[in-house]
Amino acid sequence: MWSDIETSKDLLGYSIHASLLKDVVTNTKNLPITIGLYGDWGSGKSSILKILQEQLEKDDDTVVIYFDGWSFESFDDAKMALIHGIVDALESNEKFFAKVKDNTEGAFNTLKEAFVELKKSINWMRALKITAKAAIPVASAVVTGGTSIIPTLISVFQENKEHLVNLLTGDKAEEFLQKAINSEDVEKKYKAVREFRTDFEALINKSKQGRIVILIDDLDRCLPRHIIDNLEAIKLFLNVPKTAFVIAADQYIVSNAIKSEYKTIIEASKEDRAHDNLGEAYMEKFIQLPYTLPKLSPKEVETYVTLLFCQSAIDEEDFLKVQKDFASFVSKNKFEKYGWDNIKKILSVDDSQDLSSTIGFVSHFSSIIGNSLRWNPRLIKRFLNAFEVRFSLLSKSGLNNEKNRFALLKLMLIEQNSLDRFNQMNSWAMSSHDTPKEILELEAIVDAGNNDFGKYKEWNTFELKQIFASEPKFSQVDMRELFWVSRDNLVDQMSGIALIPPLVKSIFNKTYNADSDSIRKKICNTEIVKLSPEGIKDIFTLLDAKLLTSAADKNAYGVYYYCVLNNIAGAYESFLEILSRIDTSKIPFSLGSKFKDILEKYGNDEKLIMLIERNIRLMNSIKS
Numbered sequence: 001m002w003s004d005i006e007t008s009k010d011l012l013g014y015s016i017h018a019s020l021l022k023d024v025v026t027n028t029k030n031l032p033i034t035i036g037l038y039g040d041w042g043s044g045k046s047s048i049l050k051i052l053q054e055q056l057e058k059d060d061d062t063v064v065i066y067f068d069g070w071s072f073e074s075f076d077d078a079k080m081a082l083i084h085g086i087v088d089a090l091e092s093n094e095k096f097f098a099k100v101k102d103n104t105e106g107a108f109n110t111l112k113e114a115f116v117e118l119k120k121s122i123n124w125m126r127a128l129k130i131t132a133k134a135a136i137p138v139a140s141a142v143v144t145g146g147t148s149i150i151p152t153l154i155s156v157f158q159e160n161k162e163h164l165v166n167l168l169t170g171d172k173a174e175e176f177l178q179k180a181i182n183s184e185d186v187e188k189k190y191k192a193v194r195e196f197r198t199d200f201e202a203l204i205n206k207s208k209q210g211r212i213v214i215l216i217d218d219l220d221r222c223l224p225r226h227i228i229d230n231l232e233a234i235k236l237f238l239n240v241p242k243t244a245f246v247i248a249a250d251q252y253i254v255s256n257a258i259k260s261e262y263k264t265i266i267e268a269s270k271e272d273r274a275h276d277n278l279g280e281a282y283m284e285k286f287i288q289l290p291y292t293l294p295k296l297s298p299k300e301v302e303t304y305v306t307l308l309f310c311q312s313a314i315d316e317e318d319f320l321k322v323q324k325d326f327a328s329f330v331s332k333n334k335f336e337k338y339g340w341d342n343i344k345k346i347l348s349v350d351d352s353q354d355l356s357s358t359i360g361f362v363s364h365f366s367s368i369i370g371n372s373l374r375w376n377p378r379l380i381k382r383f384l385n386a387f388e389v390r391f392s393l394l395s396k397s398g399l400n401n402e403k404n405r406f407a408l409l410k411l412m413l414i415e416q417n418s419l420d421r422f423n424q425m426n427s428w429a430m431s432s433h434d435t436p437k438e439i440l441e442l443e444a445i446v447d448a449g450n451n452d453f454g455k456y457k458e459w460n461t462f463e464l465k466q467i468f469a470s471e472p473k474f475s476q477v478d479m480r481e482l483f484w485v486s487r488d489n490l491v492d493q494m495s496g497i498a499l500i501p502p503l504v505k506s507i508f509n510k511t512y513n514a515d516s517d518s519i520r521k522k523i524c525n526t527e528i529v530k531l532s533p534e535g536i537k538d539i540f541t542l543l544d545a546k547l548l549t550s551a552a553d554k555n556a557y558g559v560y561y562y563c564v565l566n567n568i569a570g571a572y573e574s575f576l577e578i579l580s581r582i583d584t585s586k587i588p589f590s591l592g593s594k595f596k597d598i599l600e601k602y603g604n605d606e607k608l609i610m611l612i613e614r615n616i617r618l619m620n621s622i623k624s
């Protein structure tokens with residue numbers, strides 16, 4: 001088993017990314033700078049930050065602070081909590097005081113006094129209740145009774161609609177909004193911000209440190225409002241000499257959070273779609289250097305899987321030697337795989353046959369593993385953890401031989417690659433006391449290299465043929481035993497759901513469990529539609545799991561209904577697909593109006609009619 005938390009142990013060759021970022025932030029000519037480290041959930045952003053932190057801590061001229069943006073998610077005022085947190089982290093960092101600690105001219109006390117002054121600025125800002133966004137949302141004005149602000153803002157936005165994006169995100173945003181609102185209180189707030197920046201710059205100079213690097217992680221795990229809070233807090237520290245920020249986040253999520261939070265003002269401006277790129281424009285002006293992590297290549301997946309199994313099989317001392325050798329190898333051969341041939345040269349264990357065969361077998365399927373799991377390190381690790389758990393169950397039954405181990409992995413790859421084929425195999429296995437004739441026929445077709453799969457045409461894919469062609473054959477093991485340890489999936493048909501990102505699960509649960517159709521519609525139209533294409537597919541996977549469990553699940557149909565009507569990519573196709581796999585006679589007739597709307601939208605599509613026509617009560621409800 002492997003831990004799922006971020007680590008500075010580099011099994012992906014990510015040190016090269018960390019080293020590049022280190023070179024950027026330690027070059028005085030580049031400062032001040034803000035770097036956006038972008039990547040999908042589970043792509044390894046947090047691990048890169050941990051590696052970067054280790055590298056920077058070895059630099060005598062650099063003070064590095066690691067910060068988890070999500071840690072302030074529970075605070076009502078996340079913005080001020082983050083500002084206080086950064087300042088407190090600097091004050092408690094011994095290295096920040098290292099260059100003045102023994103100074104006889106009182107520099108140490110002067111630095112302590114600078115912290116006192118800086119905290120006064122923070123308290124002043126807190127007292128003035130500095131808003132979470134420079135734009136001060138119209139909705140906030142309404143809640144606080146400032147309804148007179150609304151016509152003023154709308155009028156100003158309409159007058160400047162051609163340049164609204166630049167005005168709201170540019171250097172003169174504060175001046176623009178101050179003039180728009182014309183408030184003495186706002187002047188005090190901006191004055192407090194300027195004083196804070198002045199005091200923070202003085203603090204840095206008095207420390208005599210070369211540079212301050214602040215690493216911000218998990219920003220994209222926050223609620224949209226708190227993402228803005230955190231960005232605005234970070235903005236207060238920007239452009240101060242000798243500072244660098246590295247912000248790790250999913251750019252897609254953060255950009256959509258910005259769009260969501262500014263929605264009221266944007267709609268009030270009635271601009272002709274010109275504001276659609278506001279989230280991207282905000283980030284572009286906030287981030288000077290975007291750095292996007294590439295997806296893993298097949299060779300990198302093979303290397304990663306090899307190192308994971310190696311880490312699990314040998315003691316820590318030996319693995320440290322392997323890890324050191326890998327770091328040296330990848331620095332010179334970044335396009336090559338690091339495999340068993342490299343490891344066995346330095347491994348000090350005597351009996352390594354089991355490890356050798358496991359690495360050799362799993363590596364053979366690295367491309368299928370990568371493709372099925374989106375080339376995502378965290379998903380790959382979770383898949384292998386699930387594999388280890390299932391094999392442990394086999395071992396409890398005395399079936400812990402190599403054939404069963406590798407056949408189980410093959411079966412799990414089919415499960416990830418095609419749940420329908422996995423379920424079909426289960427049906428075959430449970431209907432036979434011996435090897436199912438269907439499996440024997442498929443193995444014969446693949447071994448003969450026959451491209452005509454006849455009645456098994458759904459099995460004619462490169463991945464499935466590769467799995468069936470590999471030893472051990474499924475006919476050499478008891479398939480019922482393999483499906484027995486996979487019964488968790490067969491009970492509720494939830495294949496791959498443990499691999500779905502937490503954000504997607506959260507949005508799904510909120511939509512599925514909504515108290516009313518109006519709430520469900522709103523979430524579909526405002527949150528699901530903003531997910532990445534992969535995130536949207538995950539929503540459909542979760543819906544399908546619900547309907548496969550109960551074909552009468554009204555909530556699941558409700559989510560699909562609003563996804564289809566809102567033209568969410570792939571919704572209608574996915575809806576037809578799941579209807580073809582369930583007993584549609586069990587669809588509640590009370591859903592007739594929803595099915596009628598969908599039929600009208602798609603011109604009484606015959607495919608849909610054919611799928612539901614056996615449900616007489618539903619069809620009568622649609623007609624009535």
